[in-house]
Amino acid sequence: MRFGTRISNIALVLALGLAAGPALAQTVAITGGRLALGDGSEPIEGGTVVIRDGRVVAAGRGVAVPAGAQQIDAAGRWVTPGIVAGFSRVGLIEVDAVGATNDASASNSPFSAAIDVVPAINPRAAAVAVSRTGGVTRAAVAPETARSIFAGQGAIIDLAADMDPITRARAFQYVELGEQGADEAGGSRASAHVLFRNALREARDLSRYSGIPGGGGAAREPRASDQRDFPLEEVPDNRLLAAGAQRSDDVLLTRFDAAALVPVLQGRQRLLVHAERASDILQVLALKREFPNLRLVLVGATEGWTVADRIRAAGVPVIANALNDLPATFEQLAATQSNVARMKAAGVDVSLGLINNEEARQIRLSTQYAGNLVALGKVPGATGVSWGEALRMITSGPAEALGLGAEIGSLKAGRRADVVVWDGDPLENGSAPLLVMIDGVQQPLDNHQTKLRDRYRRAGEGNLPKAYER
């Protein structure tokens, strides 16, 4: 690694010979770079990525450049899939402490599970552009709990500079079943678990009384996962909200909330469960016995390494913070930066997300966090991951855990062409993107921050105030 001279970003983009604007219709070949596919494999020298109609046609060594393709010379650069944030709140918040701009949670709302982040996502939030400039192209966006253990439904978004951010609406339901869940449930974990079971019971009853097939949540024949991964375009099912859909008098949830949990119960929508403590994790895994169709994803799992064999046996993927190493709460006493790699070594499907207070603005740090997991490999007694594995944990890993592995997260043929060309090793502190493509479209890399930088490049003022410099 070097921390040598770098020329400016602008100059490098020019050197790449890129035409500005959409590259949708044309075939583009990015050649000569050090290519990492995002699937866990190590980088390839002199790899080629071919893109057409917003999709990856081929990527690897020895891939032929189609005749007439626009060629981007990435010699000396690194080429990767766009970074995927496995857990975030990007697009929901402009300024955290300015309530009017913060749509993460709704402490005075009557609704919980029914909440859907989609209407709140602002693709023009400053953090979207800042994250894009840092090479992040997709993110899981989760709501935050307020008065219920259920936060509501999260989406997968892209970070392109356009007004169509949703990759998959209602990709998952998010629930708290640790300290936070206990708090939302009135004060104890036991209460949270009763509330959880009651909520799924109300969902089951609602779907049963509505006469919707399979609504009872009984065990079903397993199907191929791709069949079950269809987008939930019609949730809640309008039949569940119709006047004829009866409910018991003995309910806690609103009809909307109960209806929103039906696809969770049926296994048509993933359930992301936040739990950190080892015993909480085991309680979450046990839910599968009671509700066999649940498609669980563990979020957090700071103590996961201590029960990694049981997480692996349950086949539940994990989206974890990379570097928790403090007993920040009593549910994280066993925290160590080796958690992620130890779970991985035990066979757990683990990826990275930001489950902290940086989740709205700083998903661009995903690369740094992944790099730190590589660093652990050199520390005696610690457990690290390979470089390719670290990249996988912030690209195809979270994409697969969230059911979008066939669409995003890697440079395999057929995937959406989310491609980043970096000026150096993307996991290194000193590196930055030179080119970001989302769905094959070259993205602008300027934002509020880069404009401030350019205005204040020179200290002091000239013939006119700074307000005239841009």
Next chain:
Amino acid sequence: MKGAFAAAAALILLSACTRDEAPRSASSEAAPAKPRTYSRDPFPSTYRAYPGVPTAITGATIFDGEGGRIENGTIVLADGVIRAVGGPDTAIPDGATRIDGRGKWVTPGIIDVHSHLGDYPSPSVEAHQDGNEITGPVRPEVWAEHSVWPQDPGFTRALTNGGVTALQILPGSANLFGGRSVTLKNVPGRTMQQMKFPGAPYGLKMACGENPKRVYGSRNQMPASRMANVAVMRQTWARAQEYDRRWDKYEKDGGEMPGRDLAMDTLRGVLDGEIMVHNHCYRADEMANIIDMSKEFGYKVSTFHHAVEAYKIADLLKDNGICAALWADWWGFKMEAYDGINENIPLVHNAGACTIVHSDDPNGIQRLNQEAAKALAAGRRMGFQIPDEIAWTWLAINPAKAIGVADRTGSLKVGKMADVVLWNGHPFSVYTRPAEVWIDGALMYDAADPSRRPVTDFELGQPGEGDVK
């Protein structure tokens, strides 16, 4: 800039030498009777360096912390201090433990000027929230050291993952006058006093902007606005000047001892140049107001902390000899942080002002080297050719100056405290971690030796006790 700093440092040094002599001279038979005064150091440091062995690291790349760089360098530590630093021909004393530093880097230990370890420790439970005395906006009488819990596991992470050897613990920013800071050596102790950096001057934490006006405005108290922030601060300084005059007169002429006011003692210490001001301030325009206020009342701001808009007034900071303690890339969490940019650190540095990388965070303090690396790279991308060894001043001599310990630590100069980190690679790489850390020449961390890895009382008997964290 340098001149102003040297003057400030000399003043601190002078006051550090003289401030404890009043009680002694009062009891001295030879000297003429002087009025009894109060102790400036009622909670004295009991820190003792732990035993070390003469150690020589050879073949390493050395960043000396003041901007110097030595390839294939040798450094010799003995008797708690740096004995020699130089090239491969540096003499190594007989019997010294030799460490092969080839492929590794040696730097001074990182100094964090903005930490709340011990005051907001892990676990972050309600019972541990001891960093803000949110009962009034003017609380210079509280001392952060009286909230420090030495068993905070965060200290150990800052040492083993971060290579942090000294740190300033500050009160929080809820108040305009938050209280006194304390500087610690990052050596575990049973008491705060055992960690206290001997002879380090106190700091005064001040805060402008959103926090004080939000906390008190929401209670319908003053300050509820930025203008009230300044009004309350100025009124308080005016009171402090009066207090200072009364005590100056008494200590010179005798007479009836004025009443003690612990809040005013702290502010008097600032006006007398004994206590350094650390001012939390985000916005450029507010920093300019603070600078004018400091001139009005005759004190100096050592450092603006956070200062996410420092880049907008870097020339002003340089001209006034004020340091800026900054994050590499934090932004947007509140309104006054909205204009944070990745180039803040290199822009302030490039303007010639004293630049510091700080954490304010128990996780960030473990990666200050990486934060500096990100800022350095952002600067280079905009064309500032800042060498690695110059950038290391942001983590070493500059923070040492800002907290008044630059004469004793913060760089690898002969005779200084042997606060040293051996890194297992280039310390600006994400792939690098400390291999060994010495504090006052004692080996406090060795990645290869689990017995040189501190475990706090809190973590004993817990899952993961003694684990590599």
